Structures are given as C-alpha cells and as structure tokens.
Amino acid sequence: MQRIFRERRRKRTLRSIADDLNREGIPSPGGATWHPFRVSYVLDNPKYRGAIEYLFRWSGLETHVLQPDAHEAIIS
Structure with missing residues (x-):
C-alpha cells in the first residue's frame, strides 16, 4: 500500500x-x-490515514461520520 x-x-x-x-x-x-x-x-480510504468512518442509518436517511486520528496511520 x-x-x-x-x-x-x-x-x-x-x-x-x-x-x-x-x-x-x-x-x-x-x-x-x-x-x-x-x-x-x-x-x-480514510483507514490508511488513521481515521475511522461510521455509517449511521435511521428513518431512511444515512450519514457518514469520519473520526480522524482514531488509530495510528498506516500511511504517513
């Protein structure tokens, strides 16, 4: 990678x-x-930069939430 x-x-x-x-x-x-x-x-892919992406769904709507610095970056 x-x-x-x-x-x-x-x-x-x-x-x-x-x-x-x-x-x-x-x-x-x-x-x-x-x-x-x-x-x-x-x-x-945000995972390689140390972020985690969450997908929330409710009532037919969905949203993405990006949490930066959730873990050590694989790629600097």
Whole structure:
C-alpha cells in the first residue's frame, strides 16, 4: 500500500500504477487484478490515514461520520 501512495505522490496516473502492480504480479487486497478504480479506492480510504468512518442509518436517511486520528496511520 505504501508503494501506491509513493507512486501517486510522484504524479503517476492510476492506470500506470495499476499496470505496474499487475505486471509485477502483485495482487490487490482481495486477490483480484488491479484496475484504476481499485488504486483510487486505496488512495481515498480514510483507514490508511488513521481515521475511522461510521455509517449511521435511521428513518431512511444515512450519514457518514469520519473520526480522524482514531488509530495510528498506516500511511504517513
């Protein structure tokens, strides 16, 4: 995962990151092939930055609550 963040900081595209991971035989977290949307999911996932996201539903409404600094960040 750190590699994905490092490559994105170098201004690499989602497609080029996914292509390199596939070429090197690195499986995605679910064991599938890497696609740009999977790379984007990793980059946008608040868990890697130490946050927890909660989803509350009531009376047909739902809201997301993000709790920053809930745990140590996996990616700095």
